[in-house]
Amino acid sequence: TQLLEQSPQFLSIQEGENLTVYCNSSSVFSSLQWYRQEPGEGPVLLVTVVTGGEVKKLKRLTFQFGDARKDSSLHITAAQPGDTGLYLCAGVRLQGAQKLVFGQGTRLTINP
């Protein structure tokens, strides 16, 4: 059972376009994290959103946590080839050994 559903799983767009990646769950999380992973490397944390309705901006990337703390979105403005990579959302749980529950990822390709 996939607790976190990411969509789309694959996205290929042209440089300069905008895009949004969604991360949805029926479960409530204490916070939610977004990671980016490049080939041959481990995931790197981009942001943690903690409060329902919270919006965080990281240059051209905007992250939003749903009011009910069950979903999140990542919006990229004016995408660049350097944004290419695998984007993973992860729900943070306070209880249990599995602290992070990962979505299956969105593989993003930005074409020059």
Next chain:
Amino acid sequence: GAGVSQSPSNKVTEKGKDVELRCDPISGHTALYWYRQSLGQGLEFLIYFQGNSAPDKSGLPSDRFSAERTGGSVSTLTIQRTQQEDSAVYLCASSLELAGVETQYFGPGTRLLVL
């Protein structure tokens, strides 16, 4: 070192052989995690250590998988009698909790191919 390191970076083995994967966490991080990632997919949780103890081993796929951690530092993940479906990237992370938010730092992974 400054980050989490894993060895070997790549491992090719024959079906039925045992393999041992190593993780060196960031110094001072008490929590350590092992994940498995199939090609281009999300991360599957395997096991978590707090210090040298693993409170929950239910994420391990089968009894061929085992893990240990010694001295609150280095951890090894052992896969016995490897099968082709064990082929994946095995990622290790260590974590630090700041202001109530846990941040996991990942190593580069070990790419395992079982022929």
